[in-house]
Amino acid sequence: MTESDRPRLSRRDVFKWFAATAAAMATSEAELFAAGPLAPAGTSSSVSATGYGTDPDLTRQYNPGDVWPLTLDASQTALLAALCDVILPADSFGPAASTLGIPGFIDEWISAPYPVQQGDRPLVLEGIVWMEAESQKRFQKSFAKLDDTGQGAICDDICNPASARPEFKQAARFFLKVRSLSMGAYFSTPAGWQAIGYVGNTPSATFDGPPLEVLQRLGVEQTVL
Amino acid sequence: MPVITSSKSQPSYDVVIVGSGAGGGQMAYTLTLAGLKCVMLEAGRDYDPVRETPMFQRPDQAPLRGVATPDKNFGFFDSTVDGGWQVPGEPYTQASEKKEEQFHWWRPRMLGGRTNHWGRISLRNGPYDFKPRSRDGLGFDWPFTYAEVDPYYTRAEMLVGVYGTNSGMENTPDSPAGVLLPPPKGRIAELVAQKYGKKLGIPFMPIHRAVLTRPLDWQTLPAKLHPNNPFAQRIVQDAMRARAACFWATDCGRGCSIGANYQSTTVHLPPALATGNLDIIANAHAREVLLNSEGKATGVLYVDKTTGKEMRVSGRVVVLAASSGETVRILLNSQGGKGIANSSGLVGKYIMDTVGTSVGGQIPMLENCPPHNEDGAGGGHFYSPWWLYQEQAAGRMDFPRGYHIELGGSRHMPSGGNPVPDDFIQGAYGTKLKEEARRYYGSFVGYSCRGDMIPNENSFCELDPEVKDKWGIPVLRWHWKWSQHELNQVAHARKTFTELIESMGGTVRKPKSNDPLEYIEPGGKVIHEVGGAIMGEDAKRSVCNRWNQTWDVKNLFICDGAPFASNADKNPTLTIMALAWRAGDYLIEEARRGNL
Structure with a gap:
C-alpha cells in the first residue's frame, strides 16, 4: 500500500512561519497574525474535546460536529469553501468540493482532539487569516468574493512550495495542506470515486478480474482461470 | 449455555479456556463438540460481527473520513474495538529506551481477539520450518515433524475455508486435492508483478487466505471432520450453512457480517455455543492460573472488569490461549508472582515476530x-513463497531463513x-x-517482506518489578533485539523489491534511511508475536511438550503462539489452529484415560 507523504507540522514550524511571514508583511497585516487580541476567536485556542473513544458505533452515519465541536465561523468557512473549490472545482469529472462537504470535513479535522490533527490546526487557522489579509491587500475584497482571476492570482503564488517566492513559502504550506486534506476527503465520496475512477463497494456474484481491455493494455494475461 | 456474566457461571467445568481467538476458539470448538463442558474467559467485551460490522459504510460516513487515530489505530472501520497498541489502564513497559530495542504489543479487547481484523493469510509451515535447527544449526527444532501436523492443517483448512492453489514448491506444502477453495482472479497490479517477477525468478502465484470463494461443502465436510460423531456433524453442518460466500466487496479487516471469511466469532464460536457445552464470560481479565497442593491446575483467578472484583472459575483442565504476551503474564503472575510451569526458566523467553519491511513504487x-x-x-490475491532455498543450501546467501512477499496495488477504495x-x-x-x-x-x-525470525536470547518479556495495571496486576516489560540474520534478510528484500519495481519501468518511493535497523518493521509491528513458552523434547529446555502441554503442570495446555519453537515466514494463525485442534484431541483422549 502506498501512503501519501503527509507533512506534519509542529507548533514550532508554525511559529517559524509566523515570524517569516510577518517579517515580509506590512505591520498592519502582521498584526493579524499576532496570537493576541487581533486574532479571530479560535485562531490560537487549542481543542479540549475528547475523541470518539476506542469503541465507537461503527455502523451509524457521522457528520462533522457530531463527535466534537467545530471551530470555524461563517466567514472562515466561506473562505475555505472558496479555496477548496479552486482546488477541486465543478467540471466534467465531478461536482465542486464545497458541495461534497469538504470545508466541513476540514473544520472537523482541525477541531479533532488527536495529535496529527492538532498539529495541522494552527497552520490551517493562520492560513485562513493570511488568505483573507492577502486578498484584502491585493483586491480590497474578501477571498470568497473574488472572481476566478483574483483567486487564481493568489493561488498561483502559493500553489507550489518548491517554486514559491520566499514571502509565499509558508502560505504555500498552508495551500498544500488544504489541497491534501481536500483530495483525501473529495475522493472518498461516491462522486469522488467516480472522478478518480474507483469502482466497487458493491456486492457481486462473481469476481471477474481486470477486463480484457486492461489486460491487453498492460500486455498480461489472466493466469487464474 | 451462552455468553454470560461471571455471576452466572457454573461451579465447575471440564476445561477453562483463557482467550477467544484462533487458539481459544479452536480449542472450544474441538472440546465442546466432543462433549466437554467448557468456560471461556475473554478480557474484552462481547462482540457480534453480524450486527456490528460496518460492511458497506463509506469513508465519508465516518469521523475524519475514517483515517487512523489513537482511538482506532487501523482506521475507523477496522473491526478492532477497545484495544490497539495501547490499552488504557493496562500499560506495558520497555526495558530499553532505544527504539530498535522496543516491542510494540497489539492487544484487542473483544470476543474473537485478533481474528476479527487479521489479514486472513493462511499458510502451512513446511517440513523445514519444524526442523530449522537440524538444517542450519540455529534456533530450535519443534518436537514433531510436518507429517504429524499435516492432517490438522487439512482439517483447519476444511473447517475455515481457505482459497489458494497447490504450488508444488519446496517447503511450501500442498493441501490434499479438493481441500483448497478456488483462488480469485489476479488483479492488474498482481498480474503485472507476476509477469515481471518471472524474469527475476520470483514466483508470484495465488496466496492462501481464509475467505470463502464459494460456499463450504456442508454436505460432505462435517463427516470428514468429525467421523463417528453425528452430534458434531449436525452442528457443524448448520454452522457451515450459516456462512455465505464472499460477495467481492469490503475489506476483510472490517470483519465480515456474512461469515465469508474466518474469524473466531463467526466460525469457531457459533458451533461451540450451539453444542450447549460452552459458557463465555466476557470482560474477564485473567490474573493467575490456580494450583492445588499437588501442583495441578484447578482453575483461573480473574478480574471481572464490570465490577472490579476478583473471581474464580474452576475446571479440571486449564487452557491458556490469551496471546503469547498475555499467556506469559498469566504464567508469571501465578502463585502470587512465583510463577508456574517455569522450572526451565524459559517462560517469557524467545519472543518472536515476523520480519517485515516494505518498499513502495510508482x-x-x-x-x-x-x-x-x-x-x-x-485482501491480497497473490504472493510469492520463498524461492531461494537452493541458493541458501548452496551457501550463496548471507542470511539463513526465507521470506515470502505480499504485494498490493492501489486501485482499492480511496x-x-x-x-x-x-x-x-x-x-x-x-x-x-x-x-x-x-x-x-x-x-x-x-x-x-514477511520473513522468518530466529529466536534469540535478547528478545523476551518478563514482569515489570514496579508497574502494575489498574487492577493491581504486574505488567509485562519487553526486551527486543534483531540479529544480523534478520537485518540481512530485509536488506535482501529491499534490493529485490527495488529491482522488481525498476524492471517494470517504475520508480521506487525512497525511504529515508539506508540502515536496515531503520527500515525493518519494529518488533511486534507485524502482530505475529509468538514464543514465550516454547515446546521441545526436553523439559529442561522448553516449557511445553509436543502436545502443547506444560511439562510442569500436566493439566495445563498452551494453545496460542506461545509454544512456537520457531517463527517461519508463514503467518502463524493456521498453525495455531492446527496445533490447538491436535492438542484438543490429545486432551480429550487423556481426559478419557483419567490422566489429567
Whole structure:
C-alpha cells in the first residue's frame, strides 16, 4: 500500500512561519497574525474535546460536529469553501468540493482532539487569516468574493512550495495542506470515486478480474482461470 | 449455555479456556463438540460481527473520513474495538529506551481477539520450518515433524475455508486435492508483478487466505471432520450453512457480517455455543492460573472488569490461549508472582515476530488505467513463497531463513487519505489536479517482506518489578533485539523489491534511511508475536511438550503462539489452529484415560 507523504507540522514550524511571514508583511497585516487580541476567536485556542473513544458505533452515519465541536465561523468557512473549490472545482469529472462537504470535513479535522490533527490546526487557522489579509491587500475584497482571476492570482503564488517566492513559502504550506486534506476527503465520496475512477463497494456474484481491455493494455494475461 | 456474566457461571467445568481467538476458539470448538463442558474467559467485551460490522459504510460516513487515530489505530472501520497498541489502564513497559530495542504489543479487547481484523493469510509451515535447527544449526527444532501436523492443517483448512492453489514448491506444502477453495482472479497490479517477477525468478502465484470463494461443502465436510460423531456433524453442518460466500466487496479487516471469511466469532464460536457445552464470560481479565497442593491446575483467578472484583472459575483442565504476551503474564503472575510451569526458566523467553519491511513504487504503465472493480476478496490475491532455498543450501546467501512477499496495488477504495503523494502533483490545482489524480490512481504498488525470525536470547518479556495495571496486576516489560540474520534478510528484500519495481519501468518511493535497523518493521509491528513458552523434547529446555502441554503442570495446555519453537515466514494463525485442534484431541483422549 502506498501512503501519501503527509507533512506534519509542529507548533514550532508554525511559529517559524509566523515570524517569516510577518517579517515580509506590512505591520498592519502582521498584526493579524499576532496570537493576541487581533486574532479571530479560535485562531490560537487549542481543542479540549475528547475523541470518539476506542469503541465507537461503527455502523451509524457521522457528520462533522457530531463527535466534537467545530471551530470555524461563517466567514472562515466561506473562505475555505472558496479555496477548496479552486482546488477541486465543478467540471466534467465531478461536482465542486464545497458541495461534497469538504470545508466541513476540514473544520472537523482541525477541531479533532488527536495529535496529527492538532498539529495541522494552527497552520490551517493562520492560513485562513493570511488568505483573507492577502486578498484584502491585493483586491480590497474578501477571498470568497473574488472572481476566478483574483483567486487564481493568489493561488498561483502559493500553489507550489518548491517554486514559491520566499514571502509565499509558508502560505504555500498552508495551500498544500488544504489541497491534501481536500483530495483525501473529495475522493472518498461516491462522486469522488467516480472522478478518480474507483469502482466497487458493491456486492457481486462473481469476481471477474481486470477486463480484457486492461489486460491487453498492460500486455498480461489472466493466469487464474 | 451462552455468553454470560461471571455471576452466572457454573461451579465447575471440564476445561477453562483463557482467550477467544484462533487458539481459544479452536480449542472450544474441538472440546465442546466432543462433549466437554467448557468456560471461556475473554478480557474484552462481547462482540457480534453480524450486527456490528460496518460492511458497506463509506469513508465519508465516518469521523475524519475514517483515517487512523489513537482511538482506532487501523482506521475507523477496522473491526478492532477497545484495544490497539495501547490499552488504557493496562500499560506495558520497555526495558530499553532505544527504539530498535522496543516491542510494540497489539492487544484487542473483544470476543474473537485478533481474528476479527487479521489479514486472513493462511499458510502451512513446511517440513523445514519444524526442523530449522537440524538444517542450519540455529534456533530450535519443534518436537514433531510436518507429517504429524499435516492432517490438522487439512482439517483447519476444511473447517475455515481457505482459497489458494497447490504450488508444488519446496517447503511450501500442498493441501490434499479438493481441500483448497478456488483462488480469485489476479488483479492488474498482481498480474503485472507476476509477469515481471518471472524474469527475476520470483514466483508470484495465488496466496492462501481464509475467505470463502464459494460456499463450504456442508454436505460432505462435517463427516470428514468429525467421523463417528453425528452430534458434531449436525452442528457443524448448520454452522457451515450459516456462512455465505464472499460477495467481492469490503475489506476483510472490517470483519465480515456474512461469515465469508474466518474469524473466531463467526466460525469457531457459533458451533461451540450451539453444542450447549460452552459458557463465555466476557470482560474477564485473567490474573493467575490456580494450583492445588499437588501442583495441578484447578482453575483461573480473574478480574471481572464490570465490577472490579476478583473471581474464580474452576475446571479440571486449564487452557491458556490469551496471546503469547498475555499467556506469559498469566504464567508469571501465578502463585502470587512465583510463577508456574517455569522450572526451565524459559517462560517469557524467545519472543518472536515476523520480519517485515516494505518498499513502495510508482509504475507509469499502470497510469490512466481504465476504471474497473478490483475490490476482490478484501485482501491480497497473490504472493510469492520463498524461492531461494537452493541458493541458501548452496551457501550463496548471507542470511539463513526465507521470506515470502505480499504485494498490493492501489486501485482499492480511496479511504480518507490523499490518494496521490504531493510530489507527483506539484503546483497542480483545479481540473488539472483531478486529471492528475485520475492518472496516478492505481499506479502505486507496494511489496512487503514477511520473513522468518530466529529466536534469540535478547528478545523476551518478563514482569515489570514496579508497574502494575489498574487492577493491581504486574505488567509485562519487553526486551527486543534483531540479529544480523534478520537485518540481512530485509536488506535482501529491499534490493529485490527495488529491482522488481525498476524492471517494470517504475520508480521506487525512497525511504529515508539506508540502515536496515531503520527500515525493518519494529518488533511486534507485524502482530505475529509468538514464543514465550516454547515446546521441545526436553523439559529442561522448553516449557511445553509436543502436545502443547506444560511439562510442569500436566493439566495445563498452551494453545496460542506461545509454544512456537520457531517463527517461519508463514503467518502463524493456521498453525495455531492446527496445533490447538491436535492438542484438543490429545486432551480429550487423556481426559478419557483419567490422566489429567
